[in-house]
Amino acid sequence: MSLEAFREETRAWLEENCPASMRTPMPADETPNPGRRAQFKNPDTKVWLDLMAEKGWTVPHWPTEYGGGGLSIDENAVLREEMARIKARTPLFGGMGTSMIGPALLEFGTEEQKKEHLPRICRGDIWWCQGYSEPNSGSDLASLQTKAVVDGDEYVINGQKIWTSGADNADWIFCLVRTDFDAPKHDGITFVLFDMDQPGVEVKPIKLISGLSPFCETYFTDARALRNNVVGEVNRGWTVAKRLLQYERTSIGGGMGGAGGGGLGKTLGHVALERYGEADGKVADSTLRDEISTHIMNDRAFGLTVRRNGEESRTTTAPTFASSMFKLYGTEQNKNRLELLMKILGTQMLGWEGDQFEEADLGQTRAWLRSKANSIEGGTSEVQYNIIAKRVLGLPD
Ligand SMILES: Cc1cc2nc3c(=O)[nH]c(=O)nc-3n(C[C@H](O)[C@H](O)[C@H](O)COP(=O)(O)OP(=O)(O)OC[C@H]3O[C@@H](n4cnc5c(N)ncnc54)[C@H](O)[C@@H]3O)c2cc1C
Numbered sequence: 593m594s595l596e597a598f599r600e601e602t603r604a605w606l607e608e609n610c611p612a613s614m615r616t617p618m619p620a621d622e623t624p625n626p627g628r629r630a631q632f633k634n635p636d637t638k639v640w641l642d643l644m645a646e647k648g649w650t651v652p653h654w655p656t657e658y659g660g661g662g663l664s665i666d667e668n669a670v671l672r673e674e675m676a677r678i679k680a681r682t683p684l685f686g687g688m689g690t691s692m693i694g695p696a697l698l699e700f701g702t703e704e705q706k707k708e709h710l711p712r713i714c715r716g717d718i719w720w721c722q723g724y725s726e727p728n729s730g731s732d733l734a735s736l737q738t739k740a741v742v743d744g745d746e747y748v749i750n751g752q753k754i755w756t757s758g759a760d761n762a763d764w765i766f767c768l769v770r771t772d773f774d775a776p777k778h779d780g781i782t783f784v785l786f787d788m789d790q791p792g793v794e795v796k797p798i799k800l801i802s803g804l805s806p807f808c809e810t811y812f813t814d815a816r817a818l819r820n821n822v823v824g825e826v827n828r829g830w831t832v833a834k835r836l837l838q839y840e841r842t843s844i845g846g847g848m849g850g851a852g853g854g855g856l857g858k859t860l861g862h863v864a865l866e867r868y869g870e871a872d873g874k875v876a877d878s879t880l881r882d883e884i885s886t887h888i889m890n891d892r893a894f895g896l897t898v899r900r901n902g903e904e905s906r907t908t909t910a911p912t913f914a915s916s917m918f919k920l921y922g923t924e925q926n927k928n929r930l931e932l933l934m935k936i937l938g939t940q941m942l943g944w945e946g947d948q949f950e951e952a953d954l955g956q957t958r959a960w961l962r963s964k965a966n967s968i969e970g971g972t973s974e975v976q977y978n979i980i981a982k983r984v985l986g987l988p989d
Contacts (some may be wrong), residue, residue, distance in 0.1 A: 598667055602674045602928040609643050611636040614681045620955075626685055627719025627763045628789075637681075644683035645715045651690050654698070658706050659714030665902075687758065688720045689713035691843040693766045693785075696836040700783075700824045709764075709785070715877075721788070722840075723753040723810060724769030724833065730755075731775050731975050733768070734777045738812065740769035740784065742819065747784060749792070757969075759795045759808040760763075762788050766836070768816075772827050783829030786817035804960050811883075838911040840970045845918030860929065864936045878936060887932055890944060894921055913983040920976040923966035930960040 593601075613636045623634050626642075644650050647661065652668050654660020663671060667836055684690070692712050697706055700951040712718040729736040738751025759765070765788055772780030787794070792815030797805035824832040860883055864875045875881040901914055933956055934941045941956055943949030967973040981987045 595666055595670060599670050599674065601746075602671055603677075605647070606674055606678055606680060608677060610675075610680045611640055614640045614683075615679045616681075617679075618681050619894075624685065624715045625761060625957070626719070627761060629719075629761060630716065641716055643681045648714070650684035650716065651694065651714050654694065654710065654714065658698070661709035678709040684685075684716045686715075688722055688766075688840075689718065692722065692836055692840050693720050695839045696766075696832055697823065699835060700832050702820075704820065705785075705823065706815065718763045719758065719761055721756050721759045721762035721765050721810075723756055723765045725755045726752060727783040731972060734781065736768055736770060736781065738767070738769050739773075740771050740782060740817070743820055747782075747817045747819060747822075749784075749786070749817060751812050753812075753968075755798075755807045756795070757807045759788070759810045760797050760805070762988070764788060764791075765810070766823070768829055768833055775827065776966040778829055778830045781833065782826050783823045783832040784817045785821040786815065786822065787815045790815060792816060802961050804958075825987040837971060839914070839916040841919035841976075842911045844923030844966070844970045845915065845920070855928070860887060860932055860936070863933065867936055880932075882933060883935070887928060891925060891929075894925060898922075911940050913979055916971075916976040916979040917984065919970060920973050920980070922975070926966050927963045930963045934960055 613634060623636060624630055624632050624637050633823075641650070645659070648654075648656055648659060649661045649663075649671060651659070652661035652663040652671055653665070654662075656662040661668075661671075691715060694710060697709055701709070715722070723738075724736075726736050726738060727786060738749065738753065740747040740749045742748075747769070749767070751769070753759075753767070756762075756765070764785060766783065766785050769782050769784055770780050771782040774780070792813050794811040794813070796809045796811070798807055798809060799805050823829070825892065860869070861875070864880060864884055865873070875884065898918060901918075937953055937956065938950060940953045940956070941960060943954050943957055971979075
């Protein structure tokens with residue numbers, strides 16, 4: 593089918609199937625809590641999710657046999673444009689399922705694993721979390737100590753993970769465990785999947801300055817994982833783990849490009865103009881104007897670089913070590929954006945609660961605090977510098 597024919601068909605399908613209430617911005621209190629414990633405040637959210645999942649369009653670029661839409665890059669771009677045209681909401685908040693474990697399974701999973709796990713991600717049935725970091729293993733991840741021992745068809749797992757994002761809502765975990773304590777540290781690690789809903793798993797949310805608990809301490813006491821849920825080879829999990837980190841870093845870094853206004857649906861320039869605009873259409877404060885222009889130009893250049901890399905990788909297999917550059921730059925750019933927003937909004941951006949603050953601005957205060965973690969999660973900026981030096985630039989140790 594030609595791209596134009598695909599566009600027409602897509603437009604007609606969306607017009608017919610996208611409920612009217614799904615053509616508005618998503619209010620924070622309607623964001624569904626996906627997975628087994630999903631609750632849909634607005635029933636249309638579920639209708640929309642199911643219709644799109646049936647079509648394979650919650651993860652349009654995945655193969656159809658695993659619940660995706662089998663769309664090409666160009667078709668996928670058309671679908672996004674057509675959804676944007678009618679302001680359709682994202683049907684699935686896929687989280688780590690679509691951006692991390694899904695792509696890793698497509699690359700390393702057995703046929704049985706792909707058939708079991710990928711369609712459930714596409715339908716939003718299962719919410720995943722990432723069991724990598726431990727109290728003494730963050731940047732030096734390969735030193736991890738969570739232990740897995742074979743018992744018949746299963747592994748018995750003991751140990752502790754930390755900073756496990758969303759573990760208190762997660763249904764399944766992809767987890768790094770040590771299966772050989774005698775081998776060099778990178779060679780004794782296995783990558784395994786298991787259900788969080790079992791007696792051997794305990795989750796304790798960690799409360800942050802924002803008042804939220806986005807991540808948890810996760811304890812395993814004789815937790816069980818089926819041996820056929822090992823991804824890749826036993827003791828070779830480091831290979832899968834590193835690859836998944838590339839998917840994660842691409843998603844964190846690339847997802848932060850774009851000269852947005854911090855979730856306000858407006859560019860920084862527009863927000864500044866609203867607050868400090870003058871009749872000639874310029875932001876009055878010339879220093880601020882300069883900083884905003886620089887930010888927008890950097891954003892534009894970064895967006896183009898991410899796009900060029902995407903175009904180049906059409907001929908190769910997905911992400912490379914360049915994902916570290918995107919992670920490094922994208923997260924710094926996001927932090928810079930929120931710092932600039934802070935300059936623009938002034939004391940409005942320091943609000944926490946109360947009628948004197950606009951609700952949208954209160955959201956920005958929390959976003960500003962949250963942004964500080966961007967250069968830590970998914971591997972710190974210093975770790976990205978090390979990878980770029982070694983793997984991209986080929987510098988000696
Ligand atoms: C918001 C958020 C969400 C997260 N979600 C998850 C999750 O879902 N699952 C999960 O497993 N983990 C998660 N993490 C953990 C994250 O991966 C780690 O915090 C990160 O890898 C850093 O490890 P660490 O905190 O132990 O810091 P450390 O490794 O102790 O680092 C401390 C400091 O030393 C520096 N440093 C360490 N080693 C080097 C080196 N070789 N060269 C130069 N500098 C170095 C670091 O850059 C850092 O500044 C999350 C973290 C955050 C902030």
